[in-house]
Amino acid sequence: MILKKVLVPVAALILFGxxxxxxxxANGWPNYKMASPSDLWPAFWKFRWLFLEYxxxxxWRTVVGLLLxxxxxxxxxxxxxxxxxxxxxxxxxxxxxxxxxxxTVVPIxxxxxxxxxxxxxxxxxxxxxFFPIAVSVSIGLSTLEPEYRDILxxxxxxxxxxxxxxxxxxxxxxxxxALKVAVTLAFIGTNLMEIVEPHGRGLGHLFDSGKISxxxxxxxxxxxxxxxxxxxxxxxxxxxxxxxxxxxERPQT
Amino acid sequence: MIQSLIxxxxxxxxxxxxxxxxxxxxxLDIDVPEGGFVAVVGPxxxxxxxxxxxxxxxxxxxxxEVWLHGERVTGPKSTVGMAFQNPVLLEWRTILQNVMLPLExxxxxxxxxxxxxxxxxxxxxxxxxxFEGKRPSExxxxxxxxxxxxxxxxxxxxxxILDEPFGALDAFTREDLWQTMHRVKSEEPFTGVLxxxxxxxxxxxxxxVVVLSGRPARTQYVMDVHxxxxxxxxxxxxxxxxxxxxxxxxxxxxxxxxxxDTEQEAAE
Numbered sequence: 001m002i003l004k005k006v007l008v009p010v011a012a013l014i015l016f017g018x019x020x021x022x023x024x025x026a027n028g029w030p031n032y033k034m035a036s037p038s039d040l041w042p043a044f045w046k047f048r049w050l051f052l053e054y055x056x057x058x059x060w061r062t063v064v065g066l067l068l069x070x071x072x073x074x075x076x077x078x079x080x081x082x083x084x085x086x087x088x089x090x091x092x093x094x095x096x097x098x099x100x101x102x103x104t105v106v107p108i109x110x111x112x113x114x115x116x117x118x119x120x121x122x123x124x125x126x127x128x129x130f131f132p133i134a135v136s137v138s139i140g141l142s143t144l145e146p147e148y149r150d151i152l153x154x155x156x157x158x159x160x161x162x163x164x165x166x167x168x169x170x171x172x173x174x175x176x177x178a179l180k181v182a183v184t185l186a187f188i189g190t191n192l193m194e195i196v197e198p199h200g201r202g203l204g205h206l207f208d209s210g211k212i213s214x215x216x217x218x219x220x221x222x223x224x225x226x227x228x229x230x231x232x233x234x235x236x237x238x239x240x241x242x243x244x245x246x247x248x249e250r251p252q253t
Numbered sequence: 254m255i256q257s258l259i260x261x262x263x264x265x266x267x268x269x270x271x272x273x274x275x276x277x278x279x280x281l282d283i284d285v286p287e288g289g290f291v292a293v294v295g296p297x298x299x300x301x302x303x304x305x306x307x308x309x310x311x312x313x314x315x316x317x318e319v320w321l322h323g324e325r326v327t328g329p330k331s332t333v334g335m336a337f338q339n340p341v342l343l344e345w346r347t348i349l350q351n352v353m354l355p356l357e358x359x360x361x362x363x364x365x366x367x368x369x370x371x372x373x374x375x376x377x378x379x380x381x382x383x384f385e386g387k388r389p390s391e392x393x394x395x396x397x398x399x400x401x402x403x404x405x406x407x408x409x410x411x412x413x414i415l416d417e418p419f420g421a422l423d424a425f426t427r428e429d430l431w432q433t434m435h436r437v438k439s440e441e442p443f444t445g446v447l448x449x450x451x452x453x454x455x456x457x458x459x460x461x462v463v464v465l466s467g468r469p470a471r472t473q474y475v476m477d478v479h480x481x482x483x484x485x486x487x488x489x490x491x492x493x494x495x496x497x498x499x500x501x502x503x504x505x506x507x508x509x510x511x512x513x514d515t516e517q518e519a520a521e
Contacts, residue, residue, distance in 0.1 A: 145339065145341065147337045147339050147341045148341050150306075150309070150311060150335060150337075151335060151337075151341055151354075151355075151404070152354075152358060153309075153311055153329055154309040154310065154311060154329050154333050154335050155329065155331050155333070155355055155358040155359055155408070156328070156329040156330065156331050156358065156359075157329075157358045161358065165343075165354075165357070166343065169343070169345050170343075170344075170345075172345075245345075247344050247345040247388060247390075248344065248345075
């Protein structure tokens with residue numbers, strides 16, 4: 001069972017790589033048009049230390065941004081989910097903010113906090129990824145059926161007890177669903193900052209260097225490295241979901 | 254004077270809506286003696302659910318009084334158990350943990366071990382032995398409703414409020430659950446109020462049926478049910494039961510404001 005769970009996706013990845021290689025080979029594309037998987041390995045190897053160093057920069061800044069998103073998003077979601085007035089007040093603001101393309105926010109943040117590269121990058125990763133978390137938590141809390149509240153309220157349970165024993169666990173599946181979206185968004189945020197406001201750090205910077213020095217395989221290699229990191233973080237979230245909200249998965253029939 | 258365990262005295266209540274107050278209860282009187290089981294029937298939207306919330310102390314009536322065991326109800330009391338049409342089991346808990354939920358809120362003298370034993374005993378009583386460790390999603394609708402019933406009585410409430418608990422079940426499952434209710438009541442005596450749309454259910458389960466008028470609801474008609482403590486589905490098909498059902502059906506028509514239809518039918 002577990003073997004199958006690992007083998008199937010790995011086989012799909014390998015097939016994808018072969019297909020990609022064949023496509024480039026059959027069309028005779030030069031590597032500045034489309035690098036092939038066989039070009040990537042030399043690029044990785046040549047810059048292996050930079051990949052490690054910059055990869056780490058990107059990874060930790062993304063994770064910190066994501067953690068901020070979780071705290072702030074859950075807090076905002078709770079405020080909006082438990083108070084009708086707050087929801088009416090905050091929703092338009094939130095939607096409006098989310099509609100602003102974050103690429104336009106990057107230079108503003110960069111000007112606000114000149115030179116604070118770590119903070120700026122984390123801030124963008126956070127700003128781009130908290131929205132789905134806040135919305136899903138607020139929806140999860142506000143759509144709680146009144147009967148769920150009544151079974152505990154009729155026994156004289158406090159608001160906090162009802163929240164802790166019922167509302168919070170009931171919202172977990174929605175929360176994790178949103179977190180999966182937020183993971184990828186946070187990566188976009190980090191790289192946006194690293195590419196639009198280059199400051200010599202992160203995989204975004206490595207991508208930019210590849211572009212400047214016309215090293216096309218390097219650019220592709222950065223993309224693949226980002227994809228790999230995205231996959232790893234995503235599956236960490238999936239594992240956490242299994243632990244905390246595994247009950248929401250219907251038994252297979 | 255015999256004191257009723259549940260006493261609802263000339264209760265009036267109106268909801269505030271955008272287009273002015275909407276009266277739902279207008280002079281409601283219900284008395285249930287200790288150990289009694291009263292079924293409340295009425296046209297849909299006549300305020301039956303409001304009645305359950307009043308009894309549970311989840312809201313206060315505009316006028317009138319609700320008394321439980323000689324005490325005026327002013328807020329939620331742990332001496333009440335509730336079951337709804339939706340079994341509202343918590344999906345992340347096992348059936349046993351679901352049944353034990355009220356014991357986490359209400360302080361009891363039972364030890365943790367005794368609590369679990371009691372929950373297991375109740376589950377066995379309703380025929381859910383062997384399902385204690387299952388999740389609600391693994392159970393059928395009827396089984397979930399049985400578990401919900403166990404949760405409603407696990408803390409030995411003085412009053413059991415059932416708000417159409419069998420409304421969403423198919424006819425056979427429903428009749429099974431009626432029998433289960435009798436079994437539970439004989440082992441775990443309670444005083445109950447059952448809200449229902451099903452007239453057969455009302456006379457099969459209750460000792461007294463109260464018919465509410467259409468909105469705003471008042472007590473329109475009260476009927477005592479003369480079936481013994483031991484009841485069988487066959488008891489619903491005796492001439493006495495047929496007559497009782499006919500009277501109740503007529504009362505519902507009156508409540509709906511369609512009494513003339515019945516008289517016309519009778520004349521034809």
